[in-house]
Amino acid sequence: MLGLGDLNLRERLAPDVPAWVTEWVCAGACAALAGLLRVIVDLLVPTPPPYVFLYPLVLLATLLAGWRAGIYSLTIILLGVWYIVLFPARFGPLGAAEGVALLLNAISGLAVIAVAQAFRTSYRAAEAERAGKLEVRDLLLRELNHRVKNNFQMVESLLDMQRRRSASAGAEQALADALRRVHSMAQAHANLYSPDEAGDAIDLGAYLGDLCENLSDSLLLTGEVRLDSWLTPCPVSRDRAVAVGLVVNELVTNAAKYAFPAGRSGRILVSLRQIEAGCELTVVDDGVGMPPEAEIRSTGLGRKLVEGFARQAGGALTRGEGPGVSHTLVLPH
Structure with missing residues (x-):
């Protein structure tokens, strides 16, 4: 399942692709998608709202490439609405109602960008905290495995020492069997309980x-x-x-x-x-x-x-x- 970290194209494509290139490409793609969706809706619904796809596409651009990409896409979409929807093929003079609507949608778009960027920041902080906890956990598991391995070796040494000192053949055989079983458990632990192995x-x-x-x-x-x-x-x-x-x-x-x-x-x-x-x-x-x-x-x-x-x-x-x-x-x- 993909997380937000998998959608962060600016970090995933760096350093092969400069950050500003990724931001502009994401902004342009989201703006173009908004225009395409608008054309499709025009064929199905007469006179749809001019800002119908503004917020979801600005949100997507911000999540993909950060707040600058969100602002770029917001600017492109608002200019597209002004140039194509309000005044086909030209930047005509805006009336009071149209100007206020454009301004309010710009402010609302900025609020969406701010919320999305805050979410990105908190997510990255949570990811960093989680990575730190995992690193500490792995360190503790390695230390625990090391101590368990040493304990197994100590028990094996004690059993082998007692076996060598035993005067009874039956006791020697019993200690040899115990030594073999402890050695098998030690091998099982070494093979199976490694912190480098993922999953159960x-x-x-x-x-x-x-x-x-x-x-x-x-x-x-x-x-x-x-x-x-x-x-x-x-x-x-x-x-x-x-x-x-x-x-x-x-x-x-x-x-x-x-x-x-x-x-x-x-x-x-x-x-x-x-x-x-x-x-x-x-x-x-x-x-x-x-x-x-x-x-x-x-x-x-x-x-x-x-x-x-x-x-x-x-x-x-x-x-x-x-x-x-x-x-x-x-x-x-």
Whole structure:
């Protein structure tokens, strides 16, 4: 939607076009439009008022190029009324009534120009204030993001330090899982909550593509186990994308850890497609499937996190049957 700033031709065309050229062109165009409209009305209405199009066209010229353009157009239109309407093809002597009418319309036109110019000035002041507030907001958001990033790094360092000092294999594994999850949240924040990104909606497909590349590197997947993705564009909110990304992180990590034991080769596929109800996300592997002991582990923290993130994303998560393990998350509109 166009605002007044988009109609300010004098500023939009500068410095390629001098301001005075823009003012005179706008004034002449508005005066010519007033004359054209007058000719059309003459064909439809007998003896229309002589100043019928004076005010809207003077107002338009002022809004487009400022008060000088408004005065130029007012002068041209008044001279045109005198030369063409009151005395066809000549500047004849004005009677008392005609002179008073011309003077009063000139004063009224000046009042319209003054009001329009005051509106332009207040609008520009409001725009400058708004730009200043946006600049301060962006500065605060950058500072906040910087602090959050530092906090994530501190938490990761503490978890990694505690993991290295742990004497228990179970505790070390639990801390490693916690470290991986915190790292995933830090990456999601860095990728999605940037003050340079405009709007709330993002492309979930593009975000998951970057996430899969990071997961493939962080999980040290080799040619024996591949992580592939087949992703179509799907616009979602940023908060929803974070929750979906954490679901994918948990499911892909579990598949990489349990689906391919003893050096078994295989493939993990993350796919996203649009369906009538919304978007459908699938994480599937062709590994050994889920053994009974993994069923028991699946009721633990990892499974609860996946279910919690799925609920946070507003989707329904289901597990499919097959030679490996597949999970499907449907995200309604």
